[in-house]
Amino acid sequence: MKKFTKWQGCGNDFVLFDCLQDDIEDYASVARKVCDRHYGVGADGILVVLPSAQADFRMRIFNTDGSEAEMCGNGIRCFARYLYDFGLTKETRFTVETGAGILVPEIVLEGGKVKGVKVDMGEPHLLGEEIPVVGFDGSKVIDKSMSVDGQEYHFTAVSMGNPHCVIFVDDAEKFPIYELGHKFEEHALFPKKTNTEFVEVKDRQHVRMRVWERGAAVTLACGTGSCATVVAGILNGKLDRDAATEVELDGGKLSIHWANDNHVFMTGPAELVFSGELADCEACVC
């Protein structure tokens, strides 16, 4: 029987497997089964805790469709809180190897209790080949035009280790995300597919964002998407850089700050939902 814990950060939910001792044979197949909301536990992805030769821990993340993502912002806060709450580290600040490099989460304490997690998400990548976006080698992809379903959209592309396409809209609530989201994800401009954020700017430090995630469809929140949104908002002159921006998501709020050292800092909640054991663990080697 493989034990797991279920977590959520702003309603973006994950099943976490601690594979420091017992590994899972096929992460992709476990992700597809376990994330199913009818036949499985139900989640937007699975997080895998692994040892690392370069950092204190290693995190891998698999989407509901079994694809592996380079990084997950809400996921790394849950990952960090698991390590701290379950006694795998006594440190409040430690290093995590991810597909986006080594990142640094910090447990935020208030009166001895965990209030949230702040993560140094590293530097955004802006060149076309780094994201990647076809046809933009050597240049940034800011306020460019793309056609989806016969309609022209202005987009800005940012990588936070994983690809994001940020679209500023007049009314985020009215955007037909369920009908059109997958067309952005699969657009020929993005050879590794993309996450897409539909963003309404409320004021210079406050946005409303809805997301269609690569490999997971609509989720209640996206941490890397929130970072990409704020970077794109600043690059387009819509947001201020001197203080944090509040990103209002379907499932909660994140505070994002693109600091002068070029690092993006994300602060937000991470909560344990429940612990359990998989009844059918045929994909595990434990």
Ligand SMILES: N[C@@H](CCC[C@H](N)C(=O)O)C(=O)O
């Ligand atoms: N929800 C996550 C991002 C998860 C990975 C994403 N779907 C991808 O494939 O890049 C977040 O909070 O960042």
